[in-house]
Amino acid sequence: MSLPNHFDLVATDGAARTGRLTTPHGVVRTPVFMPVGTAGAMKGVHWREVRDAGADIVLGNTYHLMLRPGAERIAALGGLQVFTGWQGPMLTDSGGFQVMSLSELRKVSEAAVTFRSHIDGAKIELSPERSIEVQRLLGSDIAMQMDECVRLPAERDDIERAMQLSLRWAERSKRAFETAPPGYMLFGIAQGGDIPELRQASARGLVDIGFHGYAIGGLAVGEPQSVMLAMIEEVAPILPPDRPRYLMGVGTPDDLLEAVARGIDMFDCVMPTRNGRHGVAFTRFGQVNLRNARHADDPRPLDEESPWPSARNCSRAYLHHLVKSGETLGAMLLSEINIAYYQQLMHDIRSAVSEGRFADLREHIRAGWAKGDI
Numbered sequence: 001m002s003l004p005n006h007f008d009l010v011a012t013d014g015a016a017r018t019g020r021l022t023t024p025h026g027v028v029r030t031p032v033f034m035p036v037g038t039a040g041a042m043k044g045v046h047w048r049e050v051r052d053a054g055a056d057i058v059l060g061n062t063y064h065l066m067l068r069p070g071a072e073r074i075a076a077l078g079g080l081q082v083f084t085g086w087q088g089p090m091l092t093d094s095g096g097f098q099v100m101s102l103s104e105l106r107k108v109s110e111a112a113v114t115f116r117s118h119i120d121g122a123k124i125e126l127s128p129e130r131s132i133e134v135q136r137l138l139g140s141d142i143a144m145q146m147d148e149c150v151r152l153p154a155e156r157d158d159i160e161r162a163m164q165l166s167l168r169w170a171e172r173s174k175r176a177f178e179t180a181p182p183g184y185m186l187f188g189i190a191q192g193g194d195i196p197e198l199r200q201a202s203a204r205g206l207v208d209i210g211f212h213g214y215a216i217g218g219l220a221v222g223e224p225q226s227v228m229l230a231m232i233e234e235v236a237p238i239l240p241p242d243r244p245r246y247l248m249g250v251g252t253p254d255d256l257l258e259a260v261a262r263g264i265d266m267f268d269c270v271m272p273t274r275n276g277r278h279g280v281a282f283t284r285f286g287q288v289n290l291r292n293a294r295h296a297d298d299p300r301p302l303d304e305e306s307p308w309p310s311a312r313n314c315s316r317a318y319l320h321h322l323v324k325s326g327e328t329l330g331a332m333l334l335s336e337i338n339i340a341y342y343q344q345l346m347h348d349i350r351s352a353v354s355e356g357r358f359a360d361l362r363e364h365i366r367a368g369w370a371k372g373d374i
Ligand SMILES: CNc1nc2c(CCNCC3CCCCC3)c3nc(N)[nH]c(=O)c3cc2[nH]1
Pocket: 036, 037, 038, 059, 060, 061, 062, 093, 094, 095, 096, 097, 144, 147, 148, 149, 189, 216, 217, 218, 219, 220, 221, 248, 249, 250, 268, 270
């Protein structure tokens, strides 16, 4: 049974697309990079800056929030938007991926993923039904099916087993989502590792079930960029062109450019804030590591032409000092600078696709990165 479509495709340029996704909390312009809030807050960045940087939508963190403060408590407090103060659209992951990467003693069965809470060691069972219930309690505008993601490289048998389980969990997630109010969305997640025929089978299986949008999962898990791009090329042509495609956990600015060129609309990644906390800035000239001594006496800002004030006004010498002395302000400034860079990149991509000049933009941006930082 097909679900209503809340996505409007505005323009295409080759396989690249630009569109608008309407959610209960507002419209999301695509291609979109979704900054990651961790346990209900962007590490070291105020929502005001996230909004000012141009972000239409952020990610909530199902795994952390369901453990602390608990999904029922957040629902009683009015849901994620009221609880966190972020008034715009939010997407939540199903939590399974983080269980597999963060928790101890986890076990996957047909019924659910079971694990011990990293906070108090309590035994938790996360089934597709409970994951959807948690995401509904959090009040996210876009929920993700419960799936099993296999890290690469992996044996074909294991990739196939996880892909088939994820399709059965896709059915159960959709059934559990039926009580959601109109406008709220559920995305399926394609698995299949680095094996083309398993990727195709997963995508076809999801389309037969029918979702508001489709994610490509099981990538950015250790494979080379060339393998990631090849799997996108396998899956994208099978997905309905009039519905959004979300590449989970991706990626660097170069990943974003290459994935948009192959038909991806939505992205999320911890890199802007994580690299910011480690002293690394994303710029038009590529990545700049402010820990490097070459910046100690440099009065220039990161980028005097940046639309983002902190990237235009803070000297490299000051940022170097903050990072070297472990000042929290260093992590905060670089995190907001990086979020702003990603948002500017997506803004430029949306404009270029709508004007049919995406190929030129891609070459111009890559030339800037290649020139490097002087
Ligand atoms: C980093 N690489 C990567 N991430 C993947 C993720 C997580 C995407 N990001 C979620 C946020 C992480 C920070 C806190 C808030 C939620 C994946 N998630 C799911 N469900 N399935 C994947 O195959 C899946 C695959 C992924 N690959």
